[in-house]
Structures are given as structure tokens and as C-alpha cells.
Amino acid sequence: MCADVHGTGDATLAANPLSAQPIHPMRVGLLVTCLVDMMRPNIGFAALDLLESAGCSVVVPEGQTCCGQPGWNSGDRESAKALSEKLIAEFADCPWVVAPSGSCAGMVRTHYPELFRDDPLMREKARALAGRTWELTDFLANVAKVHAVPGRFSGTLTYHDTCSGLRELGVKAQPRRLLAMLPGAKLQEMTGCETCCGFGGTFAVKFSEISTLMADQKCENIAASGADAVVLGDLGCMLNIEGRLRKRGDATRVLHIAEVLAGDTGDTGEASGAGR
Amino acid sequence: MKAQSVRFKARSADAMANPVLQRNLGRFATGGLGKLRADAVAAYGSQAFEDLREAAKAIRDRSLASLDVWIAQFEQEAVRRGATVLFAETAEDARDLVLEICRRHDIRKAVKSKSMLSEEAGLNEALAEAGVQPVETDLGEYIIQLAGEAPSHIIAPAVHKSRDEVSDLFEQHHGTPRKTDIPQMTREAREALRAHFLSGDLGISGGNFLIAETGSGIIVTNEGNGRMVTTLPRVHVCITGIEKVIPTLEDLSTLLRILPRSATGQAISNYASFFTGVRGEADAEGPEHMYFVLVDGGRTNLVGTDLQDMLRCIRCGACMNHCPVYGAVGGHAYGWVYPGPMGAVLTPAYVGLEEALDLPQAATLCGACSVVCPVKIPLPDLMRTLREKQVERGLRPESERVGLRLWSWFAQHPKLYALATRIAVRVMRWHADKAGMIYWMPFASGWVGSGKAGEGRFLPAPAGKTFRELLAARRRGP
Ligand code: SF4
Numbered sequence: 001m002c003a004d005v006h007g008t009g010d011a012t013l014a015a016n017p018l019s020a021q022p023i024h025p026m027r028v029g030l031l032v033t034c035l036v037d038m039m040r041p042n043i044g045f046a047a048l049d050l051l052e053s054a055g056c057s058v059v060v061p062e063g064q065t066c067c068g069q070p071g072w073n074s075g076d077r078e079s080a081k082a083l084s085e086k087l088i089a090e091f092a093d094c095p096w097v098v099a100p101s102g103s104c105a106g107m108v109r110t111h112y113p114e115l116f117r118d119d120p121l122m123r124e125k126a127r128a129l130a131g132r133t134w135e136l137t138d139f140l141a142n143v144a145k146v147h148a149v150p151g152r153f154s155g156t157l158t159y160h161d162t163c164s165g166l167r168e169l170g171v172k173a174q175p176r177r178l179l180a181m182l183p184g185a186k187l188q189e190m191t192g193c194e195t196c197c198g199f200g201g202t203f204a205v206k207f208s209e210i211s212t213l214m215a216d217q218k219c220e221n222i223a224a225s226g227a228d229a230v231v232l233g234d235l236g237c238m239l240n241i242e243g244r245l246r247k248r249g250d251a252t253r254v255l256h257i258a259e260v261l262a263g264d265t266g267d268t269g270e271a272s273g274a275g276r
Numbered sequence: 277m278k279a280q281s282v283r284f285k286a287r288s289a290d291a292m293a294n295p296v297l298q299r300n301l302g303r304f305a306t307g308g309l310g311k312l313r314a315d316a317v318a319a320y321g322s323q324a325f326e327d328l329r330e331a332a333k334a335i336r337d338r339s340l341a342s343l344d345v346w347i348a349q350f351e352q353e354a355v356r357r358g359a360t361v362l363f364a365e366t367a368e369d370a371r372d373l374v375l376e377i378c379r380r381h382d383i384r385k386a387v388k389s390k391s392m393l394s395e396e397a398g399l400n401e402a403l404a405e406a407g408v409q410p411v412e413t414d415l416g417e418y419i420i421q422l423a424g425e426a427p428s429h430i431i432a433p434a435v436h437k438s439r440d441e442v443s444d445l446f447e448q449h450h451g452t453p454r455k456t457d458i459p460q461m462t463r464e465a466r467e468a469l470r471a472h473f474l475s476g477d478l479g480i481s482g483g484n485f486l487i488a489e490t491g492s493g494i495i496v497t498n499e500g501n502g503r504m505v506t507t508l509p510r511v512h513v514c515i516t517g518i519e520k521v522i523p524t525l526e527d528l529s530t531l532l533r534i535l536p537r538s539a540t541g542q543a544i545s546n547y548a549s550f551f552t553g554v555r556g557e558a559d560a561e562g563p564e565h566m567y568f569v570l571v572d573g574g575r576t577n578l579v580g581t582d583l584q585d586m587l588r589c590i591r592c593g594a595c596m597n598h599c600p601v602y603g604a605v606g607g608h609a610y611g612w613v614y615p616g617p618m619g620a621v622l623t624p625a626y627v628g629l630e631e632a633l634d635l636p637q638a639a640t641l642c643g644a645c646s647v648v649c650p651v652k653i654p655l656p657d658l659m660r661t662l663r664e665k666q667v668e669r670g671l672r673p674e675s676e677r678v679g680l681r682l683w684s685w686f687a688q689h690p691k692l693y694a695l696a697t698r699i700a701v702r703v704m705r706w707h708a709d710k711a712g713m714i715y716w717m718p719f720a721s722g723w724v725g726s727g728k729a730g731e732g733r734f735l736p737a738p739a740g741k742t743f744r745e746l747l748a749a750r751r752r753g754p
Contacts, residue, residue: 032743034687038697039736041743045750060747063690071684073641074676075663079684086688114657167643196600200640202676205722207285207638208732209292212725213604214640215733243723243733246713254736 025057026144029094031087031133033104034066035235043235046262047100047136053262054144061090068115069107073201077115084112085122088129096143097133100258101234102165105135110168135165137233137257141174147181151263154184158227159257160218160241161194162234175233175257182260190225192217199240215244222252229253231260277398277426280611281623281632288605288638300438301606309432309597312541313648320537332534333652335527336588339519343579346488346521347570353491357553359566363518367397370571374399374480374513377567378408381511383478389495389502390414391482392430392591393515393571395613396626399480410480411472413501415465422449428607430614431539431593436606469501479505479563481551483516484591485531486568489524492552493568496535496545503549512551512563518570519587531590538650539592574626582661586621588651595645595655601638610635617645617655624662633671636662679719694744701738708737 028051036043051058068083087108091097099105109130116123140146157179165171179187198204198214218241222230230252232238242254259265280287291297317325339346351361364370370393378386386408388394400421403410412421416433420426422445427433434442439456446461447454450468455461481502483493493514495502506512522528536542555562578584596602596616607615612632614622620635636659645655666672686693707714713734717723725732739746 034697037743038701039738041739041741041746044743045746062744065687065690065693066683068684068687071680073660073663074680075660075665075667075672076677076680076684077664079680083684083687163640163642163644167647194644196640196642196644198600198640200642203637203640205720207288207601208722208725210288210601210604210638211640211722212731212733213292214600217600239736240733242736243713246711246734246736247732 025055026096027094028056028058028096028098028139029091030058030060031067031091031097031099031101031104031108032060032064033099033101033235035239036100039239040235040256042264043100043256043258046256046258046264047098049150049262049264050136050140050258051098051144053150054140054146056096056144059094061094064090067104067107069103070201072107072111072115081115084108084115084126088112088122088125091129091132092125095132096139097129098136098139099133100136100256102135102162102169102171103234103236105133105138106164106168108133135169135171135174135233137174137178137261138165138169138171140261141177146178149178149181149261149263151261151265152183152185153229153260153263153265155228156186156188156226157229157231157255157260158188158190158222158225159193160190160197160222160230160232160237162232162237163196165233166194171233175231178257178261179231185260188225188227190221190227190230192221195221197237197241199234199237201236204240211240212244215240216248219245219248219250223250227252229255229260229265231255231257233257277395277613279623279627279631281627281635282611284609284611284632284634284638287611288609291605291609296438296441297436297606300436301603304435305603308435309540309593310648313538313594313597314541316537316541316543319543325534325537328530328534329650329652331530332590332650333588335522335530336590336651339522339527340579340584340587343519343521343576346523347518349488349523350486350491350521353489354553354568355491357491359491359553359568361568361570364569364571364573367393367571367573370515370569370573371397371399371402373569374515375402375406377511377513378403378406378478381478381565383408383511385409385411385472385476386478386480387411387413387472387476387505387509388417388480389482389497389505390417390433391480391515392427392613393482393517393573394480395427396571396573397515399515408478411469411476413469413472413499413505414497415462415499415501418465418469419445422446426608427613428615429593429596430591430618436608473501473504473508476505476509477511479507479509479512481505481512481514483514483520483568484535485528486516486521486570487523487525487528488521490552492550494528494548494550496532496548498540498542498546500547503547506549506551507561507563510563511565511567513567513569514551515569515571517575518572519575534650535590535592538594538648578625583621583625583658585653586618586625586658588653589618589622590651591618592650594648594650595653598644598648599639600642600644601640617659618653621655621658621662629662629665629669630671633666636660636666694742697742698745701740701742704735704738705740712737 068080071079112126197218198211204211419434428436536545602616623632641656
């Protein structure tokens, strides 16, 4: 259940200068996502910092693993169901659930209710959770309504709209509004910022060549934008884009929107995560 | 047409290795129909266009909900106006019906306007074998008929061809000096086709819609060839799918607003040609004999199933115009009549799940198709449904099934999962080079591809500890 393993007390709130919500702290369950947990924990800490500086009291339900998206997209409804039931229970007590990922938030918001076509009780629970679940930038911009962010960045950024966030959740203006609050950062849009990068989960492995070709087009557009870093909100797509950029010998940085907004763009790795 | 969809991987590899095709596809992606559609939507007003999509969807849903009723009414009205309505259970049956019509009316030459169903039925080959010369008169179809190819796009069949390739084809087949000026080339094609229009004794058309209240068919074209095909020859056959019936002309007016905008970004197509019955006594033109061949071809199997939404399709092509996979491999890779996202659903549905295993998988589920589809078909959801059916029928590789089950089992056991991921991130870290990149992945070799520069990508290595480990350390204090 939603045990408060990492909460901030009410006291910190009154003095919080960054949020327009000074009265009661919003209790937010952080849906870390399995990829962030394993591949880039830094993003999890950045999300945590952002939520706290927005005045939220953040809990990180301990047993959380995977939202079930791999099974769902591979036609394995049963495993998706099992994992969604687990997640629904884990976040049952959280008034808000926030994920630093458009595709995981999209999974909960748009697909969880579909999973329980024939089970009205679970469907209701899934719907309820779906209604409380937010993608990070969507939450910061539209729920917490922040007016400032802790980070700073000197240089040019370009933003890649990841597919599920954009098309399932309507995440488009939110990250841009937040980036505009960053001192020193200039946003330079690339051509085709809404075009898929070719990740698609197992697609990248099953259809390697097509996926590479799509990633190449993305890399070319990133390069043409002249930006110092490409920023996006889904780690899967980051791994795809960064992996392909490096293979092409392109050193453009690939940053998660949470890292940029939190001002935590140092080398990924344990140093940046544990050294706080 | 025999489906080649089982060879999707090989065919897409060929397409990606073909520089001319890649150049043509690239031009299509950047300057193509997607941009024209976006401009048309902006001009119409994006909210108004959303309302229009909703209305179009409702019309198609209403049509499909009582399909049998509308078909019966269509038949009654069409027959009342002197047309003959024939039903074909399969595309092959439709082909045989057309051949029978050719025999009955002693047909020598058939002029055709675009019909995807005639592709499903492999009609051209069958006509030629029966001694009837088929002549495609849509410019794109004409080009690929000269080239001996199949269409690679449902509304721009020759989109994979460059101007140079067309110049060569015209020079070779028309026996005229090679031209590269597009207006001159279209003029030449028009002159070549004119003789065929006048000498054709059968006109074969598709049908964008069939209107139940009047028994009419309608085709939407830009070149005017459709009107010639449906009025000049003494016999006209309209061959189309049974799902194309809509109740009223009023419904049509809504669909005619959204179809051209979605397809080519036009507010209205150059021609909307109606055909209602045979030539009357007072009519100056029109066929003496008019047939509708309405084909099932697997369509009724979808009614009432979780794939029924697909039957709303009005064949605009917007889904493929916006599909990044289509943009990478082109239409021929899909191996049957319908390419792109709609083909990824229709091919397994009509030809068989086993015949097109890769098609529903060859998608990132990015959703670009469903947000432009004028009748709001949830194409990614339907592909997911097909993936589920593949799993249920045991059509996925064992390794994939085991992998998913294993992942799901671990993920349901948080303690073991925590341990396994702790180990995994360390192993991955060890395999990374100084820059933090992994080059070698035994269980997901597709990620890194072969060693070649053009293939695959590196894997940015993990930090070496999981978030949950680091969080626990942070809670314990420095
Ligand atoms: S599926 Fe939708 S977008 Fe694709 S051709 Fe059919 S109507 Fe057009």
C-alpha cells in the first residue's frame, strides 16, 4: 500500500516559494517506472525533487515494479492484467499518481480500464486510478500549477514529443511552458518533433532495421536544429535516440525533461542519484 | 491478388536498400499529402474538423449497425433503376462474375478507373487471360500497369515512382521521344488513353460509397477518367465492398466534406461522379447495362467482432500518409492490396492471421494514424487486438512468450524482482565501455543490430544501482 516512505511534512509547505498551492500538500505517489528504476535512476530523483519543490508530499510505494505495458503491447493481456491489479492496489491510497513517463501514465490512464472489460469491479478501480494519474509535466503545469522550476540550463534545447504522451495524454504545451521557466534555456523546435523516434518497445528489437531508419531521421532532425541537447519525457525513447546518436558519433546530449527542470543534468550514474 | 505479406521483413529490407525508392519516399514524407491535409484542417478550423470526424464516424457506425437493411434497400432502389446487383462471397467469386459479364456482352476491352477490390480479385490478370484487354485509366494506375507492378498506395498508386522512372516508361510504351516536363507527360498519357475510352466496351469502376436511398454509386476522382469509364462504354460494372453502403445522400454530403480533405487536403475533389441505373430514354449518355458487384471478401466476418471498427474505413489513405513505418518501407513491403496501418489490420483480417504475422507487429503504436483517421478508427488498438489473437492462437515464437511470462512473473514478485534487477544493472554496467555504452546484447540482438554503422544502436548503460537501492540509501542518510 501507499506507505509514506519518503514524505515531506506540512511544515515545508508554507514556505514553499515555487508553488501556487500553499495550503494543503498534495499527497503524490511517484510511479517510478521500471525503466527509470533500472536504467536511469537520476530521472526518478529529479521527478521527486520537482514534485517536492512544487509543494507535494511524495510517497514511493515500495513494491512497485512494472505497469504491464510490455505484455499489453505484445498481446499478452493476462500478464498485463496481473501487473495492473498489483499497481492499482499499491497506489490505492494515493490521491495523485505521477509518472515521469508519457507511455506509463498513458498505460494507466487510457488502457487500464480497457483491461477489465468483463470485470466491473476492477474496471471501476482502474477508472478511479486512471482519473488520478498524471504524466509529470502535465501534473506540474496543470495540477500543481507551478510558476517556477528549480533548474537552470545554459544553451539551446530541442523537445521531442513522445508518442503516448502526445497522443494519449495531450502532453504538448506543458513541457514547453515549463521549459520557458528555465533561466538560460532557449527552445529551438526541430522539424518533425511529433514524429515517432522508432522505439516502440519490442518493435526496436523485432524490426531493428526499420526502427534504425526511423531513429536516423530523428537524429538528423535533432542535428539540424543545432540544439545542445534533446529533451523528452520517456526513457525508452531516450535510450533509442541516445543509442543511435552515439552510434552515429553524435555527442548531442539526451536529457529527460525532469532532469532539465530539476537542474539535475550532471552525468547520469550513482553519483548524481546518491550524492544528495 | 496473392498476398505476399508473410515476406514483410524481406520485402521491407529490399525497400530500405533501394536508394531510388528511399528518395521517392523521403520526398513524399516531407512535401506530401500529410502537409496538405494539415493545411486543409487548419483552413476548416480544427475544432470544426473534429466535429466533422465525429459526425463521419457516427454515419459509418449507423451504416454498419444495420448493414443488411441498407444493402437490401440499396439493391431494391438500384434494381428499380435498371441496374443489376450481384453479390460475391469472395474476391474470386467477384472476378468470376465480371468474367461472366464480359462473356455475356462480348467484351473485348475494359477501361478501368481505380478499384482496390479489383486488386483484391486479381481482376486484370483474369481479364487478360479471358481475352479482354484491361486498361487502367487513372494516371497512377496507368503508370504501374505499364510497369507491371501493384499499387503502393491506395490513392496515389504510383507514389513510389519518380518522374524519371515514369519518363522511361512512357518512352518505352508510347514509342515517343522521352519527355521530362510533367504537363507534357500527362498530356501524352491523356492522348494515349483517349483512344481506349472510345474503344472500350466495358467500364469497370470501384465505388467510394453506395447510397441506399437512391441505389446510386459514387466515385471521387481528380482526373475525370472515372466519369468517362462510367458513362462511355455500353456496359458498366461497379465492383466494391458491401460495407460501402450508406443510408442517404445527406450522409454522403458529410462524408464528401471529410474524404478529400483527409486524403489530399482538397476541400472537394475535382469530380464526384454518381451513377444511378442504366441510360434512360431521354439521357444523352450512360451505359445500356449497369452492374453492381458487391463483395464480402471477409467483411461480414468482422461485423459484431472487436475488429468491426475497421469496417468504417473510407479508404482515404491518411493513415499511411502519416505512418512513419510506411514512410520507411513504402507500400509494396506490406505484400497485399492495402498498405500502411489500415493494411496492417485489413490484411490479417481478410487474408488470414497466419498470412500476415508481421503486419500487426510492424508498428510502434505511435498513434499518428488514429489521430488523422477521418472516421476515428483506433488503428493501434486494433493492431493490439490482432497481437492478442496471435498469442491466443499460439502464433508467436516460443522465446517471446517465455520472455514475457518470465518478466511478468518477476514483476509480480517484488523481492525477487529487486534482486534480479540489482544483478542485471550491474552486469550491464560491467559490459559498458568508458563512454557508458553497451554494444553487445545477447537476448536483444535487434537492439544493437549487426556491427554495421547503418544498423541498430548502442545501449546507454544503466547507472549500476537501481532507483530503489539509491532511494533506500538516501533514506538512511549520508
Ligand atoms: S483507416 Fe482511416 S485513415 Fe486509413 S484509409 Fe481508412 S479511413 Fe483513411
